[in-house]
Amino acid sequence: MSAATIVSLPDQSTARIPKMNFLSKENGLLSWLLTGDHKRIATLYLISITFFFFIGGSLAGLIRLELLTPQTSLMAADTYNKVFTMHGVIMVFLFLVPSVPATIGNFVIPMMVGAKDLALPKVNLLSWYLYVVAGIMVVYSMAAGGVDTGWTFTSPLSTHYLNTHVISTGLAIFVAGFSSIFTGLNFIVTIHKMRCPGMTWFRLPLFVWSNYAASILMVLGTPVLAITLVLVVLERTLHIGVFDPAYGGDPILFQHLFWFYSHPAVYIMILPGMGVISEVVSTFSRKRVFGYTAVAFSSVAIAVFGFFVWAHHMFIMGISNYAALVFSLLTMLVAVPSAIKIFNWAFTLYKGSITFETPMLYAFGFMGLFTIGGMTGVFLGSTGTDIHLTETYFIVAHFHFVMVGGMLMAFLSGIHFWWPKWTGRMYPEKISQFAAVVTFIGFNFTFFPQFILGTLGMPRRYAAYPPEFQALNVFSTAGATILGIGYLLPILYLTWSLKYGAIAGSNPWQATGLEWQTQSPPLTENFPETPIMDHEAYDYDWLEHQEQKEVASVG
Amino acid sequence: MDHISPVLWQFLQKWLTHFALFPPEASKIAPEMDALYFFMVLVSLVGLTLVVLLIVGFSILYSKTRHPKAVQIEGSTILEATWTIIPLGLFLIMFVWGALLYFRIYTPPANAMNIYVVGKQWMWKVEHPGGQHEINALHVPTGRPIQLTLISQDVFHSFSIPAFRVKREAIPGRYTTVWFEATTPGTYHLFCTQYCGTNHSQMIGDVVVMTPDDFKKWLEGSTSGNSLAQDGERLFASLSCNACHNTRPDSRGPSLANVYDSRLTLSTGEIITADDAYLRQAILNPSQHITQGYAPIMPTYQGQVSEEGVIALVEYIKNLDSDYRVQQTLNTTDLVPENPGAKPATAGPTPAAQKEVKP
Numbered sequence: 018m019s020a021a022t023i024v025s026l027p028d029q030s031t032a033r034i035p036k037m038n039f040l041s042k043e044n045g046l047l048s049w050l051l052t053g054d055h056k057r058i059a060t061l062y063l064i065s066i067t068f069f070f071f072i073g074g075s076l077a078g079l080i081r082l083e084l085l086t087p088q089t090s091l092m093a094a095d096t097y098n099k100v101f102t103m104h105g106v107i108m109v110f111l112f113l114v115p116s117v118p119a120t121i122g123n124f125v126i127p128m129m130v131g132a133k134d135l136a137l138p139k140v141n142l143l144s145w146y147l148y149v150v151a152g153i154m155v156v157y158s159m160a161a162g163g164v165d166t167g168w169t170f171t172s173p174l175s176t177h178y179l180n181t182h183v184i185s186t187g188l189a190i191f192v193a194g195f196s197s198i199f200t201g202l203n204f205i206v207t208i209h210k211m212r213c214p215g216m217t218w219f220r221l222p223l224f225v226w227s228n229y230a231a232s233i234l235m236v237l238g239t240p241v242l243a244i245t246l247v248l249v250v251l252e253r254t255l256h257i258g259v260f261d262p263a264y265g266g267d268p269i270l271f272q273h274l275f276w277f278y279s280h281p282a283v284y285i286m287i288l289p290g291m292g293v294i295s296e297v298v299s300t301f302s303r304k305r306v307f308g309y310t311a312v313a314f315s316s317v318a319i320a321v322f323g324f325f326v327w328a329h330h331m332f333i334m335g336i337s338n339y340a341a342l343v344f345s346l347l348t349m350l351v352a353v354p355s356a357i358k359i360f361n362w363a364f365t366l367y368k369g370s371i372t373f374e375t376p377m378l379y380a381f382g383f384m385g386l387f388t389i390g391g392m393t394g395v396f397l398g399s400t401g402t403d404i405h406l407t408e409t410y411f412i413v414a415h416f417h418f419v420m421v422g423g424m425l426m427a428f429l430s431g432i433h434f435w436w437p438k439w440t441g442r443m444y445p446e447k448i449s450q451f452a453a454v455v456t457f458i459g460f461n462f463t464f465f466p467q468f469i470l471g472t473l474g475m476p477r478r479y480a481a482y483p484p485e486f487q488a489l490n491v492f493s494t495a496g497a498t499i500l501g502i503g504y505l506l507p508i509l510y511l512t513w514s515l516k517y518g519a520i521a522g523s524n525p526w527q528a529t530g531l532e533w534q535t536q537s538p539p540l541t542e543n544f545p546e547t548p549i550m551d552h553e554a555y556d557y558d559w560l561e562h563q564e565q566k567e568v569a570s571v572g
Numbered sequence: 573m574d575h576i577s578p579v580l581w582q583f584l585q586k587w588l589t590h591f592a593l594f595p596p597e598a599s600k601i602a603p604e605m606d607a608l609y610f611f612m613v614l615v616s617l618v619g620l621t622l623v624v625l626l627i628v629g630f631s632i633l634y635s636k637t638r639h640p641k642a643v644q645i646e647g648s649t650i651l652e653a654t655w656t657i658i659p660l661g662l663f664l665i666m667f668v669w670g671a672l673l674y675f676r677i678y679t680p681p682a683n684a685m686n687i688y689v690v691g692k693q694w695m696w697k698v699e700h701p702g703g704q705h706e707i708n709a710l711h712v713p714t715g716r717p718i719q720l721t722l723i724s725q726d727v728f729h730s731f732s733i734p735a736f737r738v739k740r741e742a743i744p745g746r747y748t749t750v751w752f753e754a755t756t757p758g759t760y761h762l763f764c765t766q767y768c769g770t771n772h773s774q775m776i777g778d779v780v781v782m783t784p785d786d787f788k789k790w791l792e793g794s795t796s797g798n799s800l801a802q803d804g805e806r807l808f809a810s811l812s813c814n815a816c817h818n819t820r821p822d823s824r825g826p827s828l829a830n831v832y833d834s835r836l837t838l839s840t841g842e843i844i845t846a847d848d849a850y851l852r853q854a855i856l857n858p859s860q861h862i863t864q865g866y867a868p869i870m871p872t873y874q875g876q877v878s879e880e881g882v883i884a885l886v887e888y889i890k891n892l893d894s895d896y897r898v899q900q901t902l903n904t905t906d907l908v909p910e911n912p913g914a915k916p917a918t919a920g921p922t923p924a925a926q927k928e929v930k931p
Contacts, residue, residue, distance in 0.1 A: 021636035095770050167767045173744060174727040174769060178693070262745025268728065269743070302634070308647030333730065334741040335748040338678055342671055349663040353656060359623060360655040361647075366630035370642040373631070381627055388623045392616035399666045401673025402609055405737040408730055408765035472609070474595050474734025476765040479773035483761065488587035557642065 023303065023372045023527050026443065032520040034441040038538040053138030054541050058145050059124035060439075063432075065145075066112055066120060067508070069152060073107035074504060076100050081463075081497040087484045097480035098165035099181070103155075105168030106186060110193045111152055113420055114282065117289035118235075119148070119200050121431045122228045124439060126204060128532035128539065129222050131213025131548045136206040140199050147196035154189035158182040167478060169279070172260035172271040176252040184253060187246040194239045194246075197285070201235030204228055213531075215550035219313070222530050222554050223306055226313040227292030230320035234281045234288075238324070242278035245271065272334060276327040284323040287419060288316055290427030291358055294380050297430050298362045300528040301377035302369030305555035307361045315354035322351040332403045341400050348398035355391045359384060374526075375446065378453040379430030386422030386460065390415060393468065411471025417464045429456070429507060436511065437525045441537045442518030445510050452510075456503030462496025529560050598760055598781060599736035600753040601677060606737075608669050615662055677738055680751035684719035687712075688800075688883045691722065691729035691742035694771040696762065699883055702791055703799045708777030710762060711794075712754050713787035719751040721848060725879045730766035733779050741766060747849045754781040804888025807881055811873070825870065826863045832890045837864040851886045 026032070039056045042048075049057060079100050083091040092100070123141065127134050135141050158164055164186045166175040175183050208221070208229050249271075251257050258264030260271045299306045306312055328336055328344040362384060371377075393415040397403050406412065436444050466489040475486045482490070524533040535544050552559040597603050633639065687710070688699040698706040712718050722731055724742040732739040733752070740750035764775035782790060798806075808814065816825035831846050839862040844850060854861040855877065858870035877885070 021640075023636070089773075094773060098767075098770065098772070165770070169767075171728055171767065174767070178727055178769060268745065303642040305644055305646070307645065308652050311647065311652050332674070333739055334728075335743055335746065338675055341674060345667055345671060345674075349660075349667045352663055353660050356659040357652065357656055360626075361652070363623060363626040363630070364648075364651065366627065366634060368639070368643040368645060369630070369634050370636045370639050371631055371634050372636045381631075384627060385620070385624060388620050389616070392612075392619055395663055395666055396609070396612050398663075399608070399612070399670030401605060401670035401677070402612065403670070404674065404677055404739050405605055405609075405734065408732070408739065409734075469593060472594050473592060474732065474761060474763065476732065476763045476773075478767040481773045483776075485590045488583065488590060491583065557644065 021372055022374065023301070024374065024443075024446075024525050025522070025527060026519055026525055027522040029519055032522060034520060034538070035536045035540075037540060038441070038536065039541045040440075040538050042541050051142075053134065053142060055123050055127050055135045055138065055141060056439075056539065056541075056543075058141050059120050059122075061145050062115060062119045062123060062148070065149060065152065066115055069107050069111040070504075071508075072156075073104055073112055074501070076104035076107070078497065078501060080104060081494040083480065084482070084490045085494045087482050087487050089480045092480075094480040095165060096163075098167075098478070099159075099163035101478060102165050102167050103159050103163065106155060106164075106190065108420075109168055109282070109286075110190050111148070111155060113286040113424055114193075114197055115148060115200070116286070116424065116428050117293060117431060118204070118228055118231060118285075119144070119197075121293065121428075121435060122204065122224075122289055123200070125435060125530075125532050126225055126228060127207060127211070128535065128543050129225050129530055130208060130211055131216055131531050131544070131550060132207060132211035133542050133544075135203045136211055137203050141203050144196040144199035144203070147192050147199070151189045151193035151196060154185055154192065158185040158189065161185070169275060170246070170249055172249060172252065172266075172268055173262070176249055177261055177263070184250050187250050191243050191246045194243045197235050198239045201232035201239075204232040205236065208232075213548050213550055217550075219310070220550055220552075220554050221313075222292075223295035223309065223312055223316075224289075224292035227288045227295070227316045230316040231285050231288040234285045234320050234323060238278045238281040238285070241274060242282075245274040245278070248274075269331070269334060269336070272331050273328070276330045277324075280327040280330065281320075281323045283416075283419070284319055286424050288319060290383070290424045290431075291316065293427045293431035293434070294362060294383050296528075296530065297376045297380045297434050298365050299555045300434070300526050301374060301380075302366050302371045303527070303557055304365055304369040305553070305557070307364040307367070309554065312358055312361050315357045318354045319351060322347060322354075326351055326398075329398055329403070332400050333407060345398055345400045349395070352391060352395055352398065355387075359388055359391070373450075374433075375444070375449040375453050376430045376434035378450055379426045379433065379456075382453065382457045382460075383423055383426040383430065386418050386426060386457075390418030390423055393418065405474075406471060408476060409471035410467040410475045410477055413477050414464045414467035414471060417467070422460055422464070426456070429453070432507070432511070434526070435532075436514070437521030438532060438537045438539070440515055440518070441521055442514050443521050443525065444507075444514045444518060448510050449507065452503055452506035455499060455506070459496050459499030459501070459503045463493050463500050464496070466490070466492040466496075527560065529555050529557060595734040596756070596758070596760070597735070597737075598754055598756045598758060599733075599738070600755055601673065602735065602737045602755075605673055608666070608673060611669070612666060615666075619659075677752075678740075678750060680719040680749055681717050684717040684751050686719045686721055688880075688887075689720050689722045689731060689742065690725055690879045690883070691731065691764065691768075691775075692725040693727065693769050694764070694775040696729075696731070696764070696775065696777055697880065699800055699880060700791070701800050701887060703796045703803065704791060704794045705796060706794075708762070708775075709780065710777070711780045711782060711787065711790050713782055713784045714754050714757060715784060717751055717753045719749055721883075722748045722750070723879055723883075727768050728766045729764045729768050729775065732763045732765040733760060734763070735760035735779070739765060747852065757781045757783055757786075800884050800887040801891045802888075804884035804886070807877070807884055808888055811877070813885075816870070824867070826866055828889050829892045831892070838862060839864050839866070839868070848886055848890075851889055852882050855882055855885060 039054055083097055161182055164181045164183055166179060166183055208225060248259050252260055256264055258266045260266040260268050262268060295306050295312060326344055326348045328340060329348045332341050397406055433444060470486055470489050475482055521537050523536050531548055690697040696708050698710050722740055722742040724744045729742040730739060731742055736752045738750050738752050740748050758781055760779045762777040762779045816823060817828050819827045834846055835843055836846050837843050856874045858872060859868050862868045
């Protein structure tokens with residue numbers, strides 16, 4: 018790692034945070050709770066999803082502690098089942114789905130397209146309130162005694178065989194679903210209608226493209242989940258007989274409906290993360306993204322194909338062999354755009370001028386771990402090997418590589434990247450680089466052994482397991498401890514930086530996006546006057562030219 | 573090694589003695605699946621190495637200290653086509669290879685010996701055709717294709733034998749099948765891999781693979797006296813199925829001899845094959861499955877017959893190859909005697925052995 022850096026901060030002895038900005042404009046709790054400002058709503062979201070990430074993460078810690086020994090020594094099997102169910106529900110619906118879009122996306126998309134706000138600011142605030150209501154319902158379900166269906170709510174287990182809080186949890190996810198539909202709708206309208214003069218579709222930053230693709234998935238997919246959960250609730254209360262064969266229903270139908278949303282949901286979670294990586298890799302190698310169009314269209318391709326692969330979750334469930342064949346083929350096709358993206362990012366580095374600030378380290382972590390996560394997805398997409406590997410720890414490791422190794426790395430990368438814009442202050446560089454490395458090491462220690470466990474046949478969702486699997490589980494738990502430290506550090510030093518961080522100035526990274534051409538933290542209206550986009554995205558020559566002009570005019 | 577703490581030392585020892593990267597290969601399909609698995613591992617390693625080399629290599633070559641001014645490059649159609657087509661080709665190879673295995677594992681050969689498995693919270697009940705019942709265990713011989721017909725009595729379960737590389741969901745309300753041919757005698761893990769409630773992790777058992785001779789001995793030692801078909805016959809009589817399915821000219825139900833695997837025309841005009849699943853449905857939900865020419869008068873047996881009972885009935889109907897047997901059942905006023913005819917002890921697993929039972 019070289020000492021070279023692109024960070025250019027204003028003179029710290031004279032620099033001040035601009036007096037007028039979106040944080041200082043109004044004060045008091047009400048000014049936050051009734052705000053229409055996308056940046057304030059993004060801040061509210063950031064605080065709330067961090068809270069739920071903390072709960073979900075603590076539950077993950079409990080899971081790993083229980084699995085330290087082959088017997089159920091820390092908690093009873095029932096408690097364990099409730100813990101992993103809540104871990105899944107919270108992490109998927111209250112953290113991963115809203116993570117990048119509702120926080121970073123909310124914060125930067127209007128600025129990236131050169132708009133004052135999202136198209137529907139009140140709807141944006143409504144989606145945060147819906148999120149909070151969903152969160153409260155989940156916390157209630159947990160406090161009232163929990164739920165042990167697993168986050169997949171498999172019927173007829175969820176509809177007839179459990180007497181835990183299935184209904185309140187199901188309705189919580191129903192509400193959270195509307196929160197995500199509204200966010201998606203808002204993004205789509207904003208990206209279509211609110212672009213500033215000169216901002217054509219192919220001048221949009223790739224972060225906008227990937228969030229656009231994810232928004233389409235949210236709007237089209239989430240209603241199906243909502244319907245499914247309502248049917249589960251009706252089946253439990255009124256025994257309408259849609260899913261339970263004892264009442265003439267079809268349990269496979271539940272699987273189809275659930276995965277019709279929940280597979281695209283995976284892309285809802287990962288696509289915005291990919292957008293972050295495009296921005297970060299370009300900025301820290303000072304080079305336009307290699308093959309802009311290919312990366313943009315690969316996001317759209319993932320969104321389109323993502324809708325037609327859901328039954329690959331059901332290869333062993335008695336769907337016809339030919340259906341399995343078709344869904345397997347489509348799954349292979351959806352893997353290709355992800356491979357394209359990885360290579361395009363790698364070649365963005367080629368002949369760049371690379372520096373290694375924290376966001377870039379997280380982005381490198383993303384590229385490595387997402388490659389593993391994606392490749393092991395192919396193991397599961399191929400029908401033959403899926404029979405052996407599905408429903409084991411292999412699949413647990415696979416989706417944690419994609420969701421935690423991929424998405425969470427991207428989220429942290431993005432948070433560090435836009436932190437100076439958001440708060441006007443820099444995070445401490447050295448300790449955050451250290452945290453990025455700790456996270457990477459801890460992650461691999463935690464989840465890599467799970468691939469081997471899965472190949473050996475250890476089933477997922479087991480509170481107790483045969484003793485020969487213990488050694489690898491001990492490795493995994495040890496890794497989780499390191500990983501936990503890696504996640505605690507940013508919470509600490511980012512809070513510290515709110516007061517003590519160096520003043521960032523408007524463009525510390527020398528990045529090209531429109532959001533970097535305004536003050537940090539931005540004005541409530543984002544820009545003093547409507548910007549005009551007169552260059553391509555990632556045009557570093559334009560940026561350089563711009564700086565020379567400024568120097569000339571000042572001189 | 574006294575400078576390492578004893579706990580750590582014990583742990584390392586334990587790990588090294590149990591160290592394995594994949595489970596034992598105890599079925600015919602296992603080495604074939606492992607071949608594909610290792611091919612995929614190889615491709616992944618090559619791909620990962622390539623990505624890591626590109627990132628590390630470019631990071632060293634083009635770091636800001638070495639390369640202070642970036643050269644702007646639009647993209648490259650040839651390069652992008654390369655990394656679209658090569659992964660696509662590799663993925664398609666994995667797709668075809670995987671599909672070949674999948675079709676083999678889920679298409680049982682015609683000569684396979686059929687064993688029924690019923691899953692319920694939280695145990696596996698195994699029914700051998702010879703009448704041997706097992707709980708949380710499955711005994712099978714080597715060198716012989718075994719077909720499992722699975723069903724669940726309550727929620728989704730999944731029958732997984734890692735050493736055989738096979739797994740199949742046990743679904744409430746419908747039969748699923750999977751087959752394997754064990755190759756190496758030994759005891760292997762049997763897991764329920766679909767989360768099924770509180771004691772999901774206790775729904776485990778042993779698969780015992782035996783040489784054909786040992787298996788024969790085991791069969792003889794574990795018989796319950798009646799074959800599965802005989803259990804079915806008794807149930808058939810006690811439910812008075814023969815009141816209608818009695819082969820008389822004026823009978824109200826169709827004759828069941830040789831009905832298994834035959835083509836039936838339903839009252840809707842639809843033509844179906846009378847397989848296990850059809851027979852099960854016709855017993856539990858008869859109004860939806862009326863054979864052409866008969867009135868929809870059969871009552872449903874939903875809730876009156878357990879899944880094991882239905883299995884016994886299906887097995888009985890499967891083995892009915894003449895009307896004679898039904899008439900015999902008809903003539904004995906209520907129940908057939910405990911050991912009708914021959915030697916139940918040798919009531920072997922084959923259909924041939926079943927036939928021996930018949931007088």
